[in-house]
Amino acid sequence: MTNLSSTADDILRCARSLIIAGGYNGFSYADIAEVIGIRKASIHHHFPTKSDLVRTLVSRYRDEAAEGIAALEREVTDPLGQLRAYAGYWEACIADATAPFCVCALLASQIPVLPEPIALEVRAHFRALSAWLASVLERGARQGTFRLTGEAKAEAEVFMASVHGGMLSARAYGDPRIFGAIIRPMLERLIPAGGPGETA
Numbered sequence: 001m002t003n004l005s006s007t008a009d010d011i012l013r014c015a016r017s018l019i020i021a022g023g024y025n026g027f028s029y030a031d032i033a034e035v036i037g038i039r040k041a042s043i044h045h046h047f048p049t050k051s052d053l054v055r056t057l058v059s060r061y062r063d064e065a066a067e068g069i070a071a072l073e074r075e076v077t078d079p080l081g082q083l084r085a086y087a088g089y090w091e092a093c094i095a096d097a098t099a100p101f102c103v104c105a106l107l108a109s110q111i112p113v114l115p116e117p118i119a120l121e122v123r124a125h126f127r128a129l130s131a132w133l134a135s136v137l138e139r140g141a142r143q144g145t146f147r148l149t150g151e152a153k154a155e156a157e158v159f160m161a162s163v164h165g166g167m168l169s170a171r172a173y174g175d176p177r178i179f180g181a182i183i184r185p186m187l188e189r190l191i192p193a194g195g196p197g198e199t200a
Contacts, residue, residue, distance in 0.1 A: 079140030
C-alpha cells in the first residue's frame, strides 16, 4: 500500500465519506477543504485532479478489501462461515452507519460519467470480489456444504449483486434491517436440505 502523509489520509477519508453521501459529482475540493480545514491548494498538492484523488481512494479501498478477505479466510475456514462473515460485516456496517455503502458499488452506478482510470479500478474490484466468492462457492459445493443451481461464477455474481442490492434497498427504505432480510434467504438457499449449515 502506498505510504501517504497524514494530510493525504485525511483528504482520502473525507472524500470517501462525501462519495458515499453524494457520489462522484456530489463533492468538490472546496467541500473537502471546508470539512478538514485546509486550503484547496493543499489538496491539489497531494492530488492534482479529482480523478487522481478518487482513483487513489478506490485503489486503497481495493487493498483494504483484499486485506479484509485475507483476514476473514484466516479466521473462518468453512465456506458457509466465510459467506456469513462477509455478509455479516456489511450488515453491521449498515446498521451502525460506519460504512453504509460499498464505495465501488456506488461508483459502479456512475461509470458512464467516471474518468476511465477510476472505472478501471472499480471494475477490477468487482472482478476480484466475484472471483473470491466463486472460489468460496466452488469449495463449498465440493464439500457438500452448498447446493449450487448453476456454475459457481454465475452464483457468485448473483450473491454479489444481492449484497449490493441489499445495500441499495436499505438506503432506499431508510431501514438497515432490509439488508439482512435480503441476504439471509440468499444464504439459506445455498444450503442443501438437511445440510450441515441448516441449523447453524
